[in-house]
Amino acid sequence: MDEFALIARIRERLKTDDPRVRLGVGDDAAVIAAPRDDVVVSVDAVVEGAHFDRRWLSWRDVGWRGMVGALSDLAAMRARPVCALLSLVLPDDLGEEAALALVDGAAEAAHAHGASIVGGNLARGPVVSQHTTVMGEAAHPLTRSGARPGDAIYVTGTLGAAALGWRLLAADAADDGPSFVARWRRPRARFDALPWLAHASACVDVSDGLAQDLGHLCAASGVGAALELPRVPVEPDHHAVAAAHGLDGDVLAASGGEDYELVFTCPASLDGPFTCVGEILEGEGVELRDADGRVRLLDASGHRHFG
Amino acid sequence: MDEFALIARIRERLKTDDPRVRLGVGDDAAVIAAPRDDVVVSVDAVVEGAHFDRRWLSWRDVGWRGMVGALSDLAAMRARPVCALLSLVLPDDLGEEAALALVDGAAEAAHAHGASIVGGNLARGPVVSQHTTVMGEAAHPLTRSGARPGDAIYVTGTLGAAALGWRLLAADAADDGPSFVARWRRPRARFDALPWLAHASACVDVSDGLAQDLGHLCAASGVGAALELPRVPVEPDHHAVAAAHGLDGDVLAASGGEDYELVFTCPASLDGPFTCVGEILEGEGVELRDADGRVRLLDASGHRHFG
Known part of the structure; x- marks a missing residue:
């Protein structure tokens, strides 16, 4: 060259x-x-x-x-x-x-x-x-550190799709879910969501995985969070494609990285094209609650950036 | 880690x-x-x-x-x-x-x-x-592209010192010129020279070597230049240390990279802690003139950044 x-x-x-x-x-x-x-x-x-x-x-x-x-x-x-x-x-x-x-x-x-x-x-x-x-x-940069107990936690789009796409590629099974593969290969940054953040108290993007990135936000804000796993939005065929490859769709949604969706917190209840997935609590750490309200531990804690 | x-x-x-x-x-x-x-x-x-x-x-x-x-x-x-x-x-x-x-x-x-x-x-x-x-x-960024025929060419500091230091290190002879080695290991960016650039027409820093960086400036400005090799400022012991290691001190001064001195052009004659080393000409390319005014070709044309 x-x-x-x-x-x-x-x-x-x-x-x-x-x-x-x-x-x-x-x-x-x-x-x-x-x-x-x-x-x-x-x-x-x-x-x-x-x-x-x-x-x-x-x-x-x-x-x-x-x-x-x-x-x-x-x-x-x-x-x-x-x-x-x-x-x-x-x-x-x-x-x-x-x-x-x-x-x-x-x-x-x-x-x-x-x-x-x-x-x-x-x-x-x-x-x-x-x-x-x-x-x-x-004009008003938003940080990770403004979340307060009682704030609702919202996410844009759907989660776990990029991680599922990457796993299909790694398993040489891209044809089983081309839309997931596309999510991994060609993600979008959510600047279209900026107007929805007008009343947000804190925000982070999902690069390492929802649970882990929410954990960073909580640590920076000095708070904890409860994340309701059944409320985490996924693509319509997410669970079926994941299951067909022996993967846990909930784990992918909560811990899969590189979706580049936004997680934000807000003291007021908001309506819009985003999903409420939990609540900010006193304390520290992220509790993952399953459909029965039981606390669940993920076996994959997310994606480490330094790797 | x-x-x-x-x-x-x-x-x-x-x-x-x-x-x-x-x-x-x-x-x-x-x-x-x-x-x-x-x-x-x-x-x-x-x-x-x-x-x-x-x-x-x-x-x-x-x-x-x-x-x-x-x-x-x-x-x-x-x-x-x-x-x-x-x-x-x-x-x-x-x-x-x-x-x-x-x-x-x-x-x-x-x-x-x-x-x-x-x-x-x-x-x-x-x-x-x-x-x-x-x-x-x-407030007024200076580019490479403003040099005009007749402008004088100035350089800050001394040149070739970092390249000589690097060659001493590569020859396992750092003790023969610790000040040159220090110039390579711990260069300084010349923000102290910013006031001298008030009337400059173009500027580039010496990262690849004086002749090559001046060449970039000339190409961007659509002009040529004559560089007077004997006027290129070097450290007092530059030629002696270079000669002791079989190196041509003039070549090092004109083509040695990583000094991070500034080369600038100016339509007016300037006095200050910098050295006039030549003149911008009509045409293209950099002519290197030796003590007798003869055009000299360097055998080392400088340092390539992509390496």
Whole structure:
């Protein structure tokens, strides 16, 4: 791979006419017009071998997923996306077309969510890794730490779908649930939910799994939570497809990662396209209650990010 | 390594009282108070094996160098540093103390330049890599593309010192030039030079080597340049130490990377703590002129970043 030729091709693809971007890819740094609101920044990474396997995804999917995983953290902060930077490590033998497909997937995901890639870096290394920094703005950023006892807990969308899709791929059974596989390969960050968060007290995105991410929110807020497992929303065929593969649909819904749905808490009762799944309590930790109200312990406690 | 224990220790170290940082490490994203000026962002990476070898640096040095390499791009844009994010890939067997030393080195470099680390990510992988995103602000960002024929070319500091230090390390001869080794291990970004850039027309930092980085500036500006090799400033013992190791001091000064000095152009003649090394010309490319005014071709054309 010739560094400068590849960089020139990448630059060509990353041109943007977003008026917020005063200077995009190609100089020592990018320049973004002074935002009116607070700036919200986060970085996320995917590493070949730890987070994905080449057999399960196209390079375009890898780029898309890496970008969405990062953008989702902005949604959880109630921030609007502005721009992203991409730092890639690519093995010598990867080939220029694979590198461009990865960049294209990341750029496609950025555009689909209203952001532009404005900078990046290329380096050589033994496995592919993608480090995505995202920048957004928020008039009133929402944190993990504002939940109070008595708040209701809501989630957007359906849960466990990405985890089920990943398990189908790993079992070479993608045809048994293509919609689940698509949820894992092409997740969306829930910026469409930002208006629903107007009265939220705290929020986190589901990257590690509902129980674990809710646990992070509780720890940051100094509270506990009761999570009602039967209320956790899943896709209509979730339990049937899971059972056909010997998987527990409830465990997947409560602990499966990478759905990038939002979990938020609210002192008031809300109506809208989201689901109440429990309540914030005094104390600490997340209690998982089954249909009979009994406390249930999950055997899979979620997905560890550092892996 | 336990992910959450390590993250907790890192968070403890990265607490900041910078009033610009509304929310630092620990939530889904960091929040920076709305800047008055344009936001300038860049990302840079160092990968073990490609950019450094464990024998030549402490982990603290690795973290420091990675941070300075990124910050230097802000200086080249005439931007003041605000904050940084660190995405690290760490092998399983690295050990928590090495990881913390790397973070400490990066944080030390950030603080030394007036920035705070406000976020990051940890992932596992076969070799260490550090991806550093930096954010600054600038009322009037300076680009690479404003140089015009007739502009004088200036450089800050001395050049070739880091490259000489790296070669001494690689030759197991660090004792022959400890000050050069220190220049490679502990570079500084030249934010102190920002006031001198008030009338500059273009700027780039010396990461790949003076001739190559000036070449990037010329290409972006659509101009050529004449670089007078005898005027390129070097340390007093540069030529003697280089010669003692069979190296050409002029080649090191013109093509050695990682000094993180600034090269800038200016339509007016300037006096100050920097050195005029040549002139912007019509045309394209960088002509290197020796003491007799003859055009000289370098045998080492600089350092390729994608390596």
